[in-house]
Amino acid sequence: MNIKNNKKIKLKLIKNFTNNYTWxxxxxxxxxxxxxGEYKKILHIIKLYKLYPKLILLTHYxxxxxxxxNSLLSIxxxxxxxxxxNIYYINKKEQINFFYILKEKIFGKSIKIINxxxxxxxxxxxxxxxxxxxxxxxxxxxxGKIYNNLYYEMYKSIQKIKSLPQNTLICCGHDYIKYNLIxxxxxxxxxxxxxxxxxxxxxSNKETINSLKIEKKINLFLKTSNFYxxxxxxxxxxxxxxxxxxxxRKMRNVF
Numbered sequence: 001m002n003i004k005n006n007k008k009i010k011l012k013l014i015k016n017f018t019n020n021y022t023w024x025x026x027x028x029x030x031x032x033x034x035x036x037g038e039y040k041k042i043l044h045i046i047k048l049y050k051l052y053p054k055l056i057l058l059t060h061y062x063x064x065x066x067x068x069x070n071s072l073l074s075i076x077x078x079x080x081x082x083x084x085x086n087i088y089y090i091n092k093k094e095q096i097n098f099f100y101i102l103k104e105k106i107f108g109k110s111i112k113i114i115n116x117x118x119x120x121x122x123x124x125x126x127x128x129x130x131x132x133x134x135x136x137x138x139x140x141x142x143x144g145k146i147y148n149n150l151y152y153e154m155y156k157s158i159q160k161i162k163s164l165p166q167n168t169l170i171c172c173g174h175d176y177i178k179y180n181l182i183x184x185x186x187x188x189x190x191x192x193x194x195x196x197x198x199x200x201x202x203x204s205n206k207e208t209i210n211s212l213k214i215e216k217k218i219n220l221f222l223k224t225s226n227f228y229x230x231x232x233x234x235x236x237x238x239x240x241x242x243x244x245x246x247x248x249r250k251m252r253n254v255f
Contacts (some may be wrong), residue, residue, distance in 0.1 A: 009129055011171070012049070013207055014041050019174045020064050021042050021207075023133055027107045030054050034133045035067035035173055036128065043071075052076070055106060059081040059135025060123040065173060080104075082111070084122035114161070118154025119144035125161070132164060132212075135173040140208050142180035143221040144173075146249060155245045158221055166213040177201055177208050183255050184220050187248070188229065193217050220248050 012024040016037035023034040031051040035058060036042050045161060046053065053076050058066050061084070073079060079182040082102070112127040119136040126133040136144035139155055142199065146154050181198040197218050201208065206208055216222045223229055230239040 001085065009109070010250065011131060011169075012045060012053060013171075013209070014038075014045055016041060017064060017206065019176065021171070021173055021175065022068075023131075023171050025107075025128065025131065026051055030107070032057060032106055032128075033072070034171070034204075035059055035065040035208070036072060037064050039068035039071040042068055043075075053079050055079065056081045057111075057126050057133060059133060059173060060084055060120040062120065062136070065135065072201075080145070082126075084115075084120075084124045085114060085196070093244075114157075116157035116160065118146055118150050118157045122146050123157075127164065127168070130167050130169055131171055132161065132168050133171045136160065137172075138163070138170060138219070138221070139172045139180060140170070140175055140177035140210055141175060141184055141215070141218045141220075142252065143219075143249070145253070151246050151249065152242065154249075155224075155242050158245075161212070162216070162222055164212055166211065168212040168235075170210050170212060170215055175207060178253075179255075181218065183252055184218060186255075187220055187233075196248075224248070 004026060009025060009027050012026065014022040014024065016022050020037045022042055025032040029050055029052050031053055032055045033042065033053055036056060053072060056069060056072065056079055058081065063248065093195040099112040102113060106128065109129050114125040114127060116123050116125050116137045123135060123137060125135065125137060138161055143158060177212050178201060181194065184194050185198060224241045230241065230244045232241055233244060239247065
């Protein structure tokens with residue numbers, strides 16, 4: 001899948017393993033590789049499009065998101081790598097909340113780095129132009145599993161994403177959209193938009209890249225402030241947004 005924007009920055013999605021996503025952002029012959037998983041598939045695309053890798057962005061240190069790094073470095077040893085642990089100590093006083101703008105630009109665009117622990121202790125998202133590379137923080141109509149009981153960190157990380165522009169394209173690390181939508185319809189069965197969106201997805205075999213505007217309509221983990229959802233999930237008192245998030249994630253774990 002290729003996506004173009006008006007500024008001639010192009011995006012290539014590479015499906016790795018079973019459901020991993022690697023992303024290549026490129027302009028002319030230079031490219032950025034986000035979460036390089038399966039080396040042979042990445043190398044094929046680089047050669048096919050005659051690209052030169054300038055930068056690797058790692059959202060977190062899980063093996064399926066960084067498996068190809070050493071192989072890529074063996075061919076292009078001058079590739080720069082940006083990763084969570086490099087970023088984590090830039091602003092020690094705001095380890096949870098910082099939104100850091102990297103001084104180095106790519107394709108004339110600043111790389112904004114959002115610290116997003118939760119799925120992993122060291123996890124970041126990268127915001128370039130209107131693309132958000134969010135690793136395993138946010139999925140299409142879902143969110144990643146939570147590491148070591150970091151529910152509050154994950155909740156706060158997702159709240160940061162909600163504040164981004166509505167046209168932000170969510171470039172996630174995996175895609176479980178059909179299962180996530182089935183879960184969503186179980187929780188909010190009368191939502192017509194979700195039902196129609198599921199019918200559309202069910203007929204299509206194409207990979208999905210949603211805008212933040214769409215995600216806010218179909219993703220329960222972006223709806224935890226919704227009064228009716230919080231009321232519906234509680235048999236007693238109305239849940240607080242964070243309580244709603246925790247319950248939804250635990251329900252999704254066993255779905």
